[in-house]
Amino acid sequence: MNQPNRAAVTTSTLYIVPTPIGNLGDITQRALDVLSHVDLIAAEDTRHTGLLLQHFAINARLYALHDHNEQQKADQLISKLQQGLSIALVSDAGTPLINDPGYHLVNQCRKNGINVVPLPGACAAITALSAAGLPSDRFCYEGFLPAKTKSRQDCLRALSEEPRTLIFYESTHRLLDSLADMVTVWGEDRYVVLARELTKTWETIQGMPVGELLKWVLEDENRRKGEMVLIVEGYEKPVDDDFSPEVLRTLAILQKELPLKKAAAVTAEIYGVKKNALYKHVIEQNGEAQDE
Numbered sequence: 001m002n003q004p005n006r007a008a009v010t011t012s013t014l015y016i017v018p019t020p021i022g023n024l025g026d027i028t029q030r031a032l033d034v035l036s037h038v039d040l041i042a043a044e045d046t047r048h049t050g051l052l053l054q055h056f057a058i059n060a061r062l063y064a065l066h067d068h069n070e071q072q073k074a075d076q077l078i079s080k081l082q083q084g085l086s087i088a089l090v091s092d093a094g095t096p097l098i099n100d101p102g103y104h105l106v107n108q109c110r111k112n113g114i115n116v117v118p119l120p121g122a123c124a125a126i127t128a129l130s131a132a133g134l135p136s137d138r139f140c141y142e143g144f145l146p147a148k149t150k151s152r153q154d155c156l157r158a159l160s161e162e163p164r165t166l167i168f169y170e171s172t173h174r175l176l177d178s179l180a181d182m183v184t185v186w187g188e189d190r191y192v193v194l195a196r197e198l199t200k201t202w203e204t205i206q207g208m209p210v211g212e213l214l215k216w217v218l219e220d221e222n223r224r225k226g227e228m229v230l231i232v233e234g235y236e237k238p239v240d241d242d243f244s245p246e247v248l249r250t251l252a253i254l255q256k257e258l259p260l261k262k263a264a265a266v267t268a269e270i271y272g273v274k275k276n277a278l279y280k281h282v283i284e285q286n287g288e289a290q291d292e
Contacts, residue, residue, distance in 0.1 A: 008037040018095040018121025022200035128195035128229035139165040156185040166232040191233040197226040
């Protein structure tokens with residue numbers, strides 16, 4: 001049951017306020033109320049936030065809090081909160097702390113017994129996951145992959161057998177390298193969804209095996225521009241059980257007209273089995289037959 005609206009803000013309280021990730025219409029009424037009434041807004045980029053506030057005709061005091069000064073400035077904000085001020089924490093887009101500044105401030109608030117009130121709102125990772133068509137009951141948010149090739153491949157290798165759906169943020173300049181490294185480490189068949197420019201005019205959500213996705217992105221430079229989220233299917237352990245005679249019979253028929261890999265993919269789609277496991281099964285069976 002919904003509770004009656006409480007006062008917009010209370011003293012000595014830090015509010016975590018999400019802002020739109022593209023479409024300004026996604027800001028909540030509660031976020032606007034809080035931003036309008038707090039004593040101070042701690043912003044990742046005061047110029048960017050200033051434009052947002054100007055759009056909604058909100059006059060507020062802004063305080064710069066970003067990756068390079070957060071640990072030093074957190075103590076000053078804690079002092080202001082202890083003096084009774086109400087403060088809103090915002091990032092450039094989405095929910096603060098999700099690959100954005102704010103951890104040190106919130107951590108210090110909790111340690112000092114200062115009230116922290118989170119507001120629900122926009123988050124690119126969750127928005128992308130909701131439309132990806134991959135399992136969402138269990139997922140693992142990994143943020144940005146490392147910038148260097150070796151570190152990135154090491155990270156992907158460590159996640160090779162992670163069964164949960166994986167979520168990554170990626171930049172325009174590193175998208176191709178990251179997709180190529182996924183192919184190198186995981187192979188071409190791992191299913192990946194690219195969600196680009198979510199909530200904006202050129203929003204695109206495209207999913208396919210990562211090898212095909214890399215080729216698709218290479219076809220058009222515009223497909224690698226903007227803010228991007230990668231949603232990756234989790235690892236599934238190959239099934240060791242024998243496939244039914246019906247599955248193998250269908251595969252044998254298709255092999256007369258198609259290459260084995262394509263025939264395995266079509267058969268897998270028909271019967272709802274794993275194409276990689278089916279392909280491996282046939283290769284192993286053929287090897288055993290040759291050995292005999």
